[in-house]
Amino acid sequence: MASVNESASAQATLRAITYRLSTTPSKQLPQVAAQLSGHLWSCKDLISSPAVSAKQGNEATIAVSRFKTYLSTLLQDRTIEGRWAAVVLVKAAIEAGGPEVLSKSNAWVRSLLAILKRPDPPTTRILAVLTLTRIFTLTWDYTNLIREITTPALPSFISTCLSNAENQRCSSNELCTILEAFATLIPRHPTMFRTHEAQIRSLLLRIISSTSSVDQSSRFYTLEHRESAQSLLVLLHNCAPKQGAAGKWDETLKATVTAAHTICDRIFRSVIEDWTTTSDVQPSLNVNVLLQGDVESEGDDAVGMTRWKGVYAGSERLVALLDLLATQLSTATAGVVTVRLGLVVDLLTRLFAIRSPRNRQITVTPNQQVSKDERDALFAVLPEVHVAALALTRSLLRNVGDTTASVVQPLLAQTTWLFKAESFHAGVRTATYEVLATVLELQGPSIDRDDVSDIESIVKACCQDLLPADQSKSTVDGTASTQAGQTASIGLNPVNASLACDATSATLRMAAEALLPLCFSNINSAHIPGRLRTLMERTAVLTQHKTALVASVLNPTSNGSRVKTQPSLLPLLAKQYPHSTEVEALLRPRMPVIRTGVSGADEDEDEDETEDQYDLPSPIANGHEEAVSGAPEADHINGEPDTVLAEEDLYSTSPKRQAKAGNSEGNPEGLLEKRKQDDDIVDADRSAKRMRASPHPEVQVVAASNNAVAPEGVALQVDRPVALHDQPPSSYVTAPGPSQQTASQLEPAKSYEAGDMVDIGSDGSDFEMPPLTMEQDTEDEEESEDEVVG
Numbered sequence: 001m002a003s004v005n006e007s008a009s010a011q012a013t014l015r016a017i018t019y020r021l022s023t024t025p026s027k028q029l030p031q032v033a034a035q036l037s038g039h040l041w042s043c044k045d046l047i048s049s050p051a052v053s054a055k056q057g058n059e060a061t062i063a064v065s066r067f068k069t070y071l072s073t074l075l076q077d078r079t080i081e082g083r084w085a086a087v088v089l090v091k092a093a094i095e096a097g098g099p100e101v102l103s104k105s106n107a108w109v110r111s112l113l114a115i116l117k118r119p120d121p122p123t124t125r126i127l128a129v130l131t132l133t134r135i136f137t138l139t140w141d142y143t144n145l146i147r148e149i150t151t152p153a154l155p156s157f158i159s160t161c162l163s164n165a166e167n168q169r170c171s172s173n174e175l176c177t178i179l180e181a182f183a184t185l186i187p188r189h190p191t192m193f194r195t196h197e198a199q200i201r202s203l204l205l206r207i208i209s210s211t212s213s214v215d216q217s218s219r220f221y222t223l224e225h226r227e228s229a230q231s232l233l234v235l236l237h238n239c240a241p242k243q244g245a246a247g248k249w250d251e252t253l254k255a256t257v258t259a260a261h262t263i264c265d266r267i268f269r270s271v272i273e274d275w276t277t278t279s280d281v282q283p284s285l286n287v288n289v290l291l292q293g294d295v296e297s298e299g300d301d302a303v304g305m306t307r308w309k310g311v312y313a314g315s316e317r318l319v320a321l322l323d324l325l326a327t328q329l330s331t332a333t334a335g336v337v338t339v340r341l342g343l344v345v346d347l348l349t350r351l352f353a354i355r356s357p358r359n360r361q362i363t364v365t366p367n368q369q370v371s372k373d374e375r376d377a378l379f380a381v382l383p384e385v386h387v388a389a390l391a392l393t394r395s396l397l398r399n400v401g402d403t404t405a406s407v408v409q410p411l412l413a414q415t416t417w418l419f420k421a422e423s424f425h426a427g428v429r430t431a432t433y434e435v436l437a438t439v440l441e442l443q444g445p446s447i448d449r450d451d452v453s454d455i456e457s458i459v460k461a462c463c464q465d466l467l468p469a470d471q472s473k474s475t476v477d478g479t480a481s482t483q484a485g486q487t488a489s490i491g492l493n494p495v496n497a498s499l500a501c502d503a504t505s506a507t508l509r510m511a512a513e514a515l516l517p518l519c520f521s522n523i524n525s526a527h528i529p530g531r532l533r534t535l536m537e538r539t540a541v542l543t544q545h546k547t548a549l550v551a552s553v554l555n556p557t558s559n560g561s562r563v564k565t566q567p568s569l570l571p572l573l574a575k576q577y578p579h580s581t582e583v584e585a586l587l588r589p590r591m592p593v594i595r596t597g598v599s600g601a602d603e604d605e606d607e608d609e610t611e612d613q614y615d616l617p618s619p620i621a622n623g624h625e626e627a628v629s630g631a632p633e634a635d636h637i638n639g640e641p642d643t644v645l646a647e648e649d650l651y652s653t654s655p656k657r658q659a660k661a662g663n664s665e666g667n668p669e670g671l672l673e674k675r676k677q678d679d680d681i682v683d684a685d686r687s688a689k690r691m692r693a694s695p696h697p698e699v700q701v702v703a704a705s706n707n708a709v710a711p712e713g714v715a716l717q718v719d720r721p722v723a724l725h726d727q728p729p730s731s732y733v734t735a736p737g738p739s740q741q742t743a744s745q746l747e748p749a750k751s752y753e754a755g756d757m758v759d760i761g762s763d764g765s766d767f768e769m770p771p772l773t774m775e776q777d778t779e780d781e782e783e784s785e786d787e788v789v790g
Contacts, residue, residue: 007060010043014063017043021070021089026077029085037092044096068093068104075111083115084124091131094138102138103145109135109153116160122171125164129174132157133181140188154185154192162199172222179204179228183235187334190238190245197239201304204229204236208320209305226320230327238334249337252303253328257343259301260321264350266295267314270375272365275353279346291369311374315381322388326395344396345407351389352414355421356382383425386418390431397438405443409451412439416454423461426508433462433511437518444522452527459519459532463539465512513545520551526558533557537569549573550582 017036024032040047047064071093074086090108094101115128136154139145161178164170170178182200186193193200207229210221221229237248262284269290283290296309303324308317325344354364356379366375393411397404415435422428436458440447447455519528519536528536540548553570570586577583 007046010046011060011063013039014043014046014067018063018067018070021074026079026082028081029074030081033085033088037088040089040092040096044098047093047096048098048100050100072107072111075108075115080120080124083118083120084127087112087115087124087127087131091127091134094131094135099142099145102135103142103148105135106149109149113153113156113160116157116164119169122169122174126174126177129161129177129181133184136185136189150189151192154189155195158182158193158196162196162203165203168219172225176224176228179225179232183228183232186232186235186238194239194241197236201233201236204233205304206306208233208324209308209317226323227327230324231331233324234328234331243335245333246335246337249328249333250340253325253340254343255302256321256325256328257347259303259305260318260325260347261350262297262301263314263318263321265290266297267311267318267378267381268354269295270367270370270378271354272367273350273353274365275350277346278349279340279342281346295374311377312381315385318385319388322385322392326388326392329392329395329399339400341396341400341404341407344392345411348389348393348411349414351385352418354382355386355418358421358424383422383428386422387425387427387431390415390418390428390435394431394435394438397435397442402442408439408443412436412451413454416458419458419461423457426505429461429465430505430508430511432458433508433515437511437515440515440518440522444518445524447523447527449527452523453529456529456532459515460535462512462515462519463535465508466516466539466543466545468542513547516540516545517547517551520548520555525555528557530557541569541572544576546573546577546580546582549576550586553586 017039020032020036021029046060047067071086071089074082075090077083077086090105090112094105094108109132112128112132116125116132118124132153136150136157139150161181165175165178182193207221207225210226234252237245237252240248258281261281265284294309295311295314297307297314299307303321305317305320308314329339329344357364366372393415397408397411412435415432419428419432423432436455516536516539525533536548537552539545540552549569550573553568553573556568574583574587
C-alpha cells in the first residue's frame, strides 16, 4: 500500500512539474528552474524505472513521456531564458533518472552541442559544458553507453569548446570551465584528445606565458587561468601514442628544468653565482654574448613559451616554470613515472644560492660588468622567485615522500639560510613555515640538537607572527621570559585570535598555526632550548591554540640536570577547553580494568593455596619492580589498616598502594605460622589504645587465655601487636575481636570477657568482638605485656 501511494505521489509531482513548465512564460522560466529541479528528486524512482509495472498502468508512462517530450522541445526554444532553464532541468533529470534516463539522452546531447555553437550568454554555455561533462562521466561505468553516447559526441564537444575559448566572446569563467572539463576527461579519453593536442598545447602555453610585464595584444589571463592551464598541460602526456605517457612525462620535466636554467642564466648575470652544477647543466649562451644587450630571450624556450624581455618579465616567467614543475610533481599519473630528483634539486640549489643582501648581510658577489640598476631590479624580484622555489620544495617533499630522505637535510639547510636573509618578506615566511612543517612530518624525530639550533630563528618568527603586536614586540626585546607555569597561574583573559596578528595575512597565520604544534610533537623536547620552549608555550597560551596546547602537554620538556620541575600547561588547557574530548582523555586516562592473574615469588609453592588466600595483581603488570612475597603486606594509614585490594586497575594514575593483608574469608593459618617464625617483639611502651579493634578487620585474631590453645595450634593474645613478615617496624596489624556471626554459632546465653578463648570457625568468616571498655587499667596491660616478654 505504501509503494502504491508513493507511486501516485510521484506521478502527481511529475505532472505538476510538466504543467508548470507548459504554463509558465519563457521569460520567467529561469526563476522557477531551480525549484523544479529540486522537485524532480521526489519522483526519481518513477523516471528511473526501466519498465512501467501493471499497477502503475498507462498514467505513469504518459506522465514520464510528456515530461521528456516537453524538455526536448524546451532545449530548442527560441528564447534564451527557455534554453537556459532547459539545460538546468536536463542535468537534474539525468542525475535523478540514472542509467535509464542516461541511455536515452542522445537527443539531449545533440541539443546541448547545438547550444554551445549558439551566440548565447556565457552562463548558458557554461551550464551546457558542465551538463555534457557530467553526462560523459556518468557513462564511464557502462561500456555500451560510452560507445553510444560519448564516442560520437566527444570530438564535437572538444572542437566546439576550443573554438569558443579562442573567441573574444569567451568570458573568464567560461574559459576556466572549459579547461577544467578537459582536465577531467583527458585521463579517460586520451585518444580522442590526441588529434587536438597541438591546438590545446598552444592555447595553454599562451595562457601560461602571459605575464604583467609582457605585452599581450589579445587578452589578459588571470591567476586562476594560469593554474588551470598548468594542470591541463601536465595531463597532456596521457595523449602520447603507443603507451609513451611515462616518456612524455619525463621529457616535459627535463624541458621545464632546462627552460628555468636558461632564464637563470640571463636574469642572474648581474651577480657572480657561487653554484656548481651536479646534473651536467650546460650554459645556454657564451659569457661574452650573455653580458651584451638587455636581459631578454631570443625566442621560444624549451617548453614552447613565447619570448620575454626585462628582469621583471624574466622573473615572472621563471615563477611560472617553477609552478609548472610543482604542479607536475603533485598531479597523479595513470602509470609509473621516473622522477629525476637530481635535476630538480640542482635547480633549487642554484635558486637558493642567491639571496637578497638585506640586514647588512653580504650573500652575493656583484658583477661589475652589469649596471647596478639591473642588480637592484634582481634583488627586488628575488623574494617572489624564492617563494615559488619553496613551493616547489614543499611539493617535492610531500609527493615523493620517503625517497627524498637523502635531500631533506641539504634542502633544510638552504631554507634556513634563505630565511635569515629574506625573513622580511611575508611570502617567504609563509612558504618557509610550510616547508619546515613538511620536513618535521617526514623526519622530525630524527632532527638532532644542531638542526634545532639552525631552525630556532624560524620557530621564533613563527611565534612572533602568532602573538599580538605588543606581545611580539616584548618577545623580541627579550623582556618576555615569564615561565608558562606562571602564566597559567595568573589566569589570563582570552585573546581574540582574529586580532592576534594584525599586520600579517590570513595565509601567513594559517601556516604559522600549522607549524607550532609540530614543533612540540615532532621535535625531541630534550633538544629544544629552554627559552625557545617558553616562547612556544607562551604563544600557545596567549593565542589559545588548542592543538599546540595539547601537543605541549603530551610532549613535556625534559628536566635534564635541572633541579626545578618544569611546569605543565594542563591546568590552563583544562580551564580554557573544559568540554574538549582531548582534555577529558588527558585528565581522566581511565581504560577498562584488566584483571591480572596471581603472581608469586616462588613458582614451587602451592598454587591452589596462594590463589585461595591472596588473589593479588601482578606487580610487574602494574609497572612496579618489587616482587610480592607469599604473604601480602599491610599498609597503615593513621595507625589503622586498610582493606584488601584484591584487584588493581593497571591504568590508574594514582600511586601504587601496597598490597594489604588477606581478608577474613581466606585461611590465615599458613600466614600466622610464617609470621611466628620471624616475629620481633615490639616496644613495650606502645599504647594499648592503639591496639583496639579496627573498624576494618583484616586478620582474624581471637582473645585467648594464657593456658588455652586455639584450634590447630593458632593462638594470639588480646591487644598483642603482631609484626608482619618483611615489614618495617612501624607497620602493625591490630587484633580485632570476634565477629557477631561467629559468636552466634556459640552458646547464645554465654558472655565473653577479655581473656576468654573463642573457637575460630573453619569457614573463616568475619566476626566481631564486643567492644572493650574504655576504662581499662593501663598498668594491668603493661604488666601483662611484661609477663609475655619475660
